Amino acid sequence: MAPRTLFDKIWDHHVVETLPDGTSILYIDRHLVHEVTSPQAFEGLRLAGRRLRHPEMTVAVVDHNVPTSDRSQPIEEPESRNQIETLERNVKEFGVPYFPLLSANQGIVHVVGPEQGISLPGMTIVCGDSHTSTHGAMGALAFGIGTSEVEHVMATQTILQRPAKNMRVTVEGTPGAGVSAKDIMLAIIGHVGTAGGTGHVMEFAGSAIRGLDMAGRMTLCNMSIEAGARAGLVAPDDTTFDYVKGRPFAPKGDDFDKAVAYWRTLSTDEGAHFDKEVTLRAEDIAPSLTWGTSPETVLAITDTVPDPALEQDEAKRAQMVRMLDYMGLDAGQKIAGTPVDVVFIGSCTNSRIEDLRAAAHIAAGRKVAEGVRAMIVPGSGLVKRQAEEEGLDKIFLDAGFEWREAGCSMCLGMNPDRLTPGQRCASTSNRNFEGRQGPGGRTHLLSPAMAAAAAVTGCLTDVRELA
Amino acid sequence: MDKFTVLSAVAAALPEANIDTDKIIPARFLKTTQRTGLGKHAFDSMRYRPDGSENPDFVLNQVPWRKAEILITHENLGCGSSREHAPWALLDFGIRCVIAPSFADIFFNNCFKNGILPVCLPRDVCDALMGDAAMGSNARLTVDLPRQVVIRPDGEEVPFEIDPFRKHMLLEGLDDIGQTLQHEGEIKTFESQVAQERPWMPAISID
Numbered sequence: 001m002a003p004r005t006l007f008d009k010i011w012d013h014h015v016v017e018t019l020p021d022g023t024s025i026l027y028i029d030r031h032l033v034h035e036v037t038s039p040q041a042f043e044g045l046r047l048a049g050r051r052l053r054h055p056e057m058t059v060a061v062v063d064h065n066v067p068t069s070d071r072s073q074p075i076e077e078p079e080s081r082n083q084i085e086t087l088e089r090n091v092k093e094f095g096v097p098y099f100p101l102l103s104a105n106q107g108i109v110h111v112v113g114p115e116q117g118i119s120l121p122g123m124t125i126v127c128g129d130s131h132t133s134t135h136g137a138m139g140a141l142a143f144g145i146g147t148s149e150v151e152h153v154m155a156t157q158t159i160l161q162r163p164a165k166n167m168r169v170t171v172e173g174t175p176g177a178g179v180s181a182k183d184i185m186l187a188i189i190g191h192v193g194t195a196g197g198t199g200h201v202m203e204f205a206g207s208a209i210r211g212l213d214m215a216g217r218m219t220l221c222n223m224s225i226e227a228g229a230r231a232g233l234v235a236p237d238d239t240t241f242d243y244v245k246g247r248p249f250a251p252k253g254d255d256f257d258k259a260v261a262y263w264r265t266l267s268t269d270e271g272a273h274f275d276k277e278v279t280l281r282a283e284d285i286a287p288s289l290t291w292g293t294s295p296e297t298v299l300a301i302t303d304t305v306p307d308p309a310l311e312q313d314e315a316k317r318a319q320m321v322r323m324l325d326y327m328g329l330d331a332g333q334k335i336a337g338t339p340v341d342v343v344f345i346g347s348c349t350n351s352r353i354e355d356l357r358a359a360a361h362i363a364a365g366r367k368v369a370e371g372v373r374a375m376i377v378p379g380s381g382l383v384k385r386q387a388e389e390e391g392l393d394k395i396f397l398d399a400g401f402e403w404r405e406a407g408c409s410m411c412l413g414m415n416p417d418r419l420t421p422g423q424r425c426a427s428t429s430n431r432n433f434e435g436r437q438g439p440g441g442r443t444h445l446l447s448p449a450m451a452a453a454a455a456v457t458g459c460l461t462d463v464r465e466l467a
Numbered sequence: 468m469d470k471f472t473v474l475s476a477v478a479a480a481l482p483e484a485n486i487d488t489d490k491i492i493p494a495r496f497l498k499t500t501q502r503t504g505l506g507k508h509a510f511d512s513m514r515y516r517p518d519g520s521e522n523p524d525f526v527l528n529q530v531p532w533r534k535a536e537i538l539i540t541h542e543n544l545g546c547g548s549s550r551e552h553a554p555w556a557l558l559d560f561g562i563r564c565v566i567a568p569s570f571a572d573i574f575f576n577n578c579f580k581n582g583i584l585p586v587c588l589p590r591d592v593c594d595a596l597m598g599d600a601a602m603g604s605n606a607r608l609t610v611d612l613p614r615q616v617v618i619r620p621d622g623e624e625v626p627f628e629i630d631p632f633r634k635h636m637l638l639e640g641l642d643d644i645g646q647t648l649q650h651e652g653e654i655k656t657f658e659s660q661v662a663q664e665r666p667w668m669p670a671i672s673i674d
Contacts, residue, residue: 016657017650021632025650027657029668037550039500050644056670065498079498086500097673118671130549130573144573146551147502148580148643156647158654162630194485195543198572228546230572255667262665294485315482315541412494412548421517431547433489435512 003269005166006235007201010141010266014124016158025158029123032109033060033096033150035087036414037128041151042090052094053157059118060091060098063108064414068377068404071102080415094154107380107406110134110348114218115380117247121236121263126153130225131348131430137217138244139236139266141201144225164230165275167200168268171208173282178464180358181216182350182428182447184208184280185223186288190298192278197229200276203268204234208282214243215354222349223430226295235267287463289426289446291335292323293434299335301450301462307331326434327442328424336460338444342425343368343455344437345401345448346377347411350428353386355448360392362452362466368400369458375402375417377409401455413438426454468582470640474563475609476536479526480597486540487547488574492556494548505552506559527560531604539566539597541590545574554581564610566617568593579633582640584612586627595619612638 004012016025031054038060045052052058065080075081084101091098099105099112106112110131113119121139126132128150135142145159153159169188189196202224209217217234224232234240241260244250251259286300299305308320308331324331329338345351345359356378368374376396378384384406387393393403410417411429413436419425421440428451432443444460453461496508513525521528527535538557544567545553554577557565563583568590570578578585588596599606599620606620612634616624636643647654661668 017653019632021630023630023632025647025653027654027661036497040502040551043500048644056672059671059673064494077498083498083500097671099673117669120668128549128551130547132549144549146549146554146573146577146580148551148577152644152647155644156654157658158647160643160647194546195569195571198543198569225547228543228571249669249671251667251669255669259665259667262667315484319483319485412489414494414497431487431489433487433547435493436489439493439512440517 003272005268005272005274006139006203006233006266007141007164007166008272010122010124011163013122023160023162026124026161027158028126028153029057030118030125031058031153032113032125032127032132033058034064034109034127034129035062035083036064037147038090038150039083039086040147041154042094044151045154050155052096052154055095055097057157058096060087060096061106061109061112062087062101064408064412066101066407067415068407068409068417071405077416104381104385107383108348108351108408110222111351111379111383114138114214115247115382117244117250120244120250121240122266126159131222133225133229133232134218134222134348136221136224136232137214137234139234139240139263141231141233143231164201165199166273167197167202167229167276168274169202169204170206170279171204171282172206172279173208175208175282175285178287178449178467179285180447180449181212181219183285183288184282185220186290186298186445187280187285189223189227189295191280192227194226194294194296195228197224197227200229201231201233202227202229204232209234210237213354214239215352218352219349223295226430236263287447287450289335289444289450289460290432291327291329291444293326293432295430295432295445297323301336301460303335305329305331305333305335336462338460339424339458340372340426340454340460341423342419343372343374343451344410344425344427344429345375345451346379346409347429348379349430350448351377351379351383353383355428356383356387356392359448359452360395362449362463363399363401363456364395366399366456368455372455372458374400374455375404375410377404378406380406399456410437412436426451426460468640468642471563471582471584471612471637473609473611474536475607477531477534477604478537478539478596478600478608479532479535480600481526481538481540482597484541485543485546488545488550488553489547491545491553492550497550497552502555503559505556506561509556509560534561536561537564537566537608537610538562539593539600541593542568544570546571549573551577551580554578554583558583566593566596579637580643582637584610584637586610586617588625588627592625
């Protein structure tokens, strides 16, 4: 057999049938469901008199709408409450396993899946959410789908797809001080652009990737969608297997050993073909952040804001001018030193225990700057509990951060956690689109350590100055 | 789903690249449990001023583009979130065809599921069509799916590519699920094969 990529192998293992025109019916092992993109799909099943084919391969959580403040009170916002209650009725009616709001296991769907051992290597995983790419860190083919496809998976446990192209992003070397997985991924997106991965599955390889823990790999794969990729992938290895072992829904005992034997076959063969290859050196990557309203507008913290006058393409130049205006920045100004109003540490990109430790390391013994609102939103109830066992909550609270309940929160502001017009936010989330964190809000994407540094200095800061 | 065959309509030009799905429909409007009713919020931040009034400078607020059924943009239309609320909002506004040099994968896919035809054409062709669109009611574009051409007001025909399966589904207004369920036998066979090859695969249940 010709050498195959990791993507090719997982794909081949899940093709039910390939139709004459080349579209495949692809089998789905795990379907993750949340309250925002599922109600119309459940309604579709009901109207057509169809059943949910495999409830035991499906898991539901509430995350997008949930308040991250006191949960002993009912949810105030009537539309949010309705969406959550609708999900609760639907999971009951169709028998879907569900982590309710008040469960310690509740959290952001892309944190909960790996944490519970629901997402495993070699699986196909879908969810009505573009950041499903996160689960690619497990060595699983995981991608976001629309609500019509959610309904399709519910009814058939399959999806109709044509194979993606293969892309490999290799990062060799050892990252310098203050450089995390987030900085590596921002550098990659800055390099390939927001459409650089369109139509491709992006496999991350190289010594700098091998050296990342699972949380770091999840950060990378999470933002592969920001580079336009259909999915991100990291080949499973001992780091992966150690992570999976003992998780509540992972295989146990003899089954685990059998699974590992299979998972070890899941790596790209020597000589396999990639349609696109990109290589970066970890040593060239500095602590990074975005300056504009597209995730590809990446700068090193030591850089200055680019000048549209130097851009040749007229449409791009106009877009840069608009971005600078929206972001309230001037061409040529140093990005470091720009004052921030809000710091958000959370989201499916960076809300795991490792992220909170990195932020706490910078926050310890320091105070949140005057006039800055700084929030920590753990990715799940379990992350929150572990952080409290490690005393991280105390470090944050002593420094003046808010210590909140798990959810998507200010990443997209579907719950009350929103920026007000003109507010500037240092955010560990994944998108800096206009209005993403609230109408008129200005977002700078960066790592948890950089966000904590911004919180304690009150401005965008090179974290290496505080380490 | 409504069939898509031949559409002759006013086209609106939005000459921007990377128009993301947050821009097409911001997250705060995703709290609905319906597919319909999102048209009034399509392009909210561009269409309305902070006080809620219409922004008269925005093309979709101007006559005749208030009734545009075709939208033309620059590269990477629909990047970002997978929300199908984006094509739902476009459809509810009245858009049946989107034309751009390139599309983000999930958005592209979501359009087909809702009877919206995404047409991929080179940047210079899109720019020419935007020129036509600027003439408004005097320059309707015709999108002929059976023949796979966009017909410009001067009669010039611009051919486009489309996956034959998706073309068939759009022409007939078919629902994917019914089609896939015709392969029930193959799905069952696959399931029993996996049960043998990967018996360790856990079933999930939460008490």
